[in-house]
Amino acid sequence: MQQELEYVYEVYKEKNFTRAAEKLYITQPALSMAIQKVEEKLGMPIFDRGSRPLSLTEAGEAYVQHILNVRQLETELNQQIQDIKELDTGRITIGGSHYLNAYILPQILAGFMRQYPKVEVILQEASSAELSEKLEKQEIDLTFHCSPEFIRDFERYPAFHDHILLAVPKELDYYRAKTANAGAALSAEEVTQGKHLEEGCPTVPLSAFRDLPFILLSRGNNLYERSIRMFDEAGFTPKTKMNLSQLVTAYHLADAGIGATFVSDRETSARMNGLNYYRIDSALTERLFYILLPKRKYVSAAARKFISYFQEKAERCGRFDM
Secondary structure, eight states: OHHHHHHHHHHHHHTSHHHHHHHHTSOHHHHHHHHHHHHHHHTSOSEETTSSSOEEOHHHHHHHHHHHHHHHHHHHHHHHHHHHHOTTOEEEEEEEOHHIIIIIHHHHHHHHHHHOTTEEEEEEEOOHHHHHHHHHTTSSSBEEEOOHHHHTTSEEEEEEEEEEEEEEEGGGOHHHHHOSOGGGOBOHHHHHTTGGGSTTOOEEOGGGGTTSEEEEEOTTOHHHHHHHHHHHHHTOOOEEEEEESOHHHHHHHHHTTSOBEEEEGGGOOTTOTTEEEEEESOGGGEEEEEEEEOSOSOOOHHHHHHHHHHHHHTTTSSSTTO
């Protein structure tokens, strides 16, 4: 029975009998025959062989869901046994976007791995949308997200805040040149010192920058969605110069003078001195990220340790209120 589940699952993953057979180290005819025997027991097909790529039938979806449930139970059992054997060992797979992996996690992971050297840490990098799918399929143990609509579907723990600023190339900054509110423009050094978080720091309406070219992130990124909502609030459609998948790339291109972009205060560097930074008058500029876990009965000791460590160290690690 276990072999049958493995065969069906591999074909489901690869969406192709030939590739699945290669992964299983058996011949394609042998794999097809094994799948046919399973389908004969069920009395209906698991795969729609007329579709390209190969897809599941309705019965196949139910069968694969059963396989996923069995695999999860086995994983949880193995985790519990490992936790009973030795509490200081284990494995944790963390999913993070480039922003998280580059600016939030390095210090946390370094400290965690020093404190728990026997815990194996696997770090996967992907977009927020891809990580959400991986978490739903329980291919990763945890990830981070700040979308209120998304986080309610998962077990969650508060992790850290960040604040979104508008970074405007100095050579394109007509707002500072034409307004008496020049004090609203912050330097990179002032942002790294946390001046934008002070109570008296002025905010500026996004509509003041409607004539600027913008560098935005791609769809599927939380900051893209927030940006579009902020433009809607401000009542204009941005002149989009380009859409990019990485926040740090947009930041560097803005510093080169190509256009304005939204940045997180946690990635701001005093070396990026070609920009002025503005607090935008919108509640959408404040984000609270949560650690998210799949809704399941058992959370491994390694994952619990990481969550506890992150929440303990977050107040002292990094800048501002992290």
